[in-house]
Amino acid sequence: MRKLKILLLPLISVALLFSCETEDDDVVDMPAPSADFNITPIAPIEGEEILFYADPEENSGAIEKWHWEFGDPEGSTSDKRNPYFTYNAAGTYEVVLKVLNTSGTSMESSKRITVLPPPPDEFPANVAWEFTTNTEVGNINDGSSAPVIGDDGTIYYTESRAGSDSKVVAVIDKGESAELKWASNAIGAELPNAPSIGPDGNIYINAWNDDFAINKLNAADGALMWSGAINTDVSNNTPAIDSEGNVYHGSRAQSPNGGIYSWTSEGEKRWEITNVGAFYASPVISADESTVYFFNTDNGQIWAVNAEDGTQKWETPVGAGNGIYGTSLSVDADGTIYYTTKTQVVAITDEGETGAIKWEIEVDDASNSGVVIGPEGDLYVGSLGGLLSLNASDGSVNWTYDIEIAESVPAVDVNGNIYVGSTDGFLYIFNPDGGQIKALELGDNIVNSPTITEDGTVYVEASSNSIIKLFKITVEDSGPADSPWPMKGQNIKNTGVAQQ
Known part of the structure; x- marks a missing residue:
């Protein structure tokens, strides 16, 4: 089976939350960590293993720790940079990635991902x-x-x-x-x-x-x-x-x-x-x-x-x-x-x-x-x-x-x-x-x-x-899309006339 060429496009905008925790003046100027993440496959289905992978953003400070919260009912987490995770039910989940540097400065980024139900065994x-x-x-x-x-x-x-x-x-x-x-x-x-x-x-x-x-x-x-x-x-x-x-x-x-x-x-x-x-x-x-x-x-x-x-x-x-x-x-x-x-x-x-x-x-x-x-x-x-x-x-x-x-x-x-x-x-x-x-x-x-x-x-x-x-x-159970232009020539006669 062939695979999609591109990776996940965010379903909503990414929320970035910053907090700074420092104990002495020597680390105040340390650049804050900053990271974003994506998943593959782009359209996962329930029961399918998903790779979550993260990369530091441009101008990010050094990242010491990675922490994931997958948003499932069990509250599953991971401290790996690029973990695998499987959702057992279809739905929309909010995934949160938290990164920290050595000074304790942290950043969170979140994205909603949609997990699809499995397709029928055989498309009719x-x-x-x-x-x-x-x-x-x-x-x-x-x-x-x-x-x-x-x-x-x-x-x-x-x-x-x-x-x-x-x-x-x-x-x-x-x-x-x-x-x-x-x-x-x-x-x-x-x-x-x-x-x-x-x-x-x-x-x-x-x-x-x-x-x-x-x-x-x-x-x-x-x-x-x-x-x-x-x-x-x-x-x-x-x-x-x-x-x-x-x-x-x-x-x-x-x-x-x-x-x-x-x-x-x-x-x-x-x-x-x-x-x-x-x-x-x-x-x-x-x-x-x-x-x-x-x-x-x-x-x-x-x-x-x-x-x-x-x-x-x-x-x-x-x-x-x-x-x-x-x-x-x-x-x-x-x-x-x-x-x-x-x-x-x-x-x-x-x-x-x-x-x-x-x-x-x-x-x-x-x-x-x-x-x-x-x-x-x-x-x-x-x-x-x-x-x-x-x-x-x-x-x-x-x-x-x-x-x-x-x-x-x-x-x-x-x-x-x-x-x-x-x-x-x-x-x-x-x-x-x-x-x-x-x-x-x-x-x-x-x-x-x-x-x-x-x-x-x-x-x-x-x-x-x-x-x-x-x-x-x-x-089975099909027909042309109810849309302005569902096929070549707009219709089964190829007349090329637009619809109101």
């Missing part, structure tokens, strides 16, 4: 079936691909490969097995993008092709209904779709045609902004559907565009720079926009006539993931440096779990559990405190973004021996 998540058309793709599904679910329960996913043999696949869930509805290569182009579903139930997907940049497929049989040409191609985009069926997406290339586009549900181009760079990112739509946010991956900045006519809402795009392809944008309940790059996670505030950076933090390549929101408001994002839990107010890191994540946007369920695919073929499930509660081996390469349905079923794509497979995972 199991693979019900796997399905594949056995098409060899030679590469992973990129664009943080995620399955989308129609109103009748049909699951649609992509098998993306170089050349003209990429497919959109429709699958019927038969409970304990899956049945092919159709597999369409009607577009005849590479599909390094995730699909979305419009209000009429049909499928939209971008393609790496100048003449088939945006496409609409009939959900009934996979037939091509229309294609839109932009004289350049599209990658790492999931089309955003508003309640009227209008479609929004960016382009891949940095050519004169590189930019952002909108289409009607019938395939008529509504507006475009071109010769402005590449947009390797999935756009999002504000809750009132008046604004579309795009991420320009040339300059690492967010564009706010009026959905109706394509005029820029902000004359100056806003962002922290260092753009890189692959991010899936998301929006919080207060309108904060989140995006990821190779070096950052960034929060942007829409202030009406302009935008502003709310906060930014450094990460180890979260560019091919995106930010999702748990039921208590915490943020989760995948990166090559691990799964991160962030505080939404300032971006501070709550915890990090050491797995490598690429091409997977996490998803959060109603109980606050986080699902995310790794680069080693596993779908991992974590509790809100960062403890791993399940690891399902699905393949030998990248596992893409999971989608959680109302009954808690999880659908996810994974690669094994260059074959893309779709998995159904049943989870």
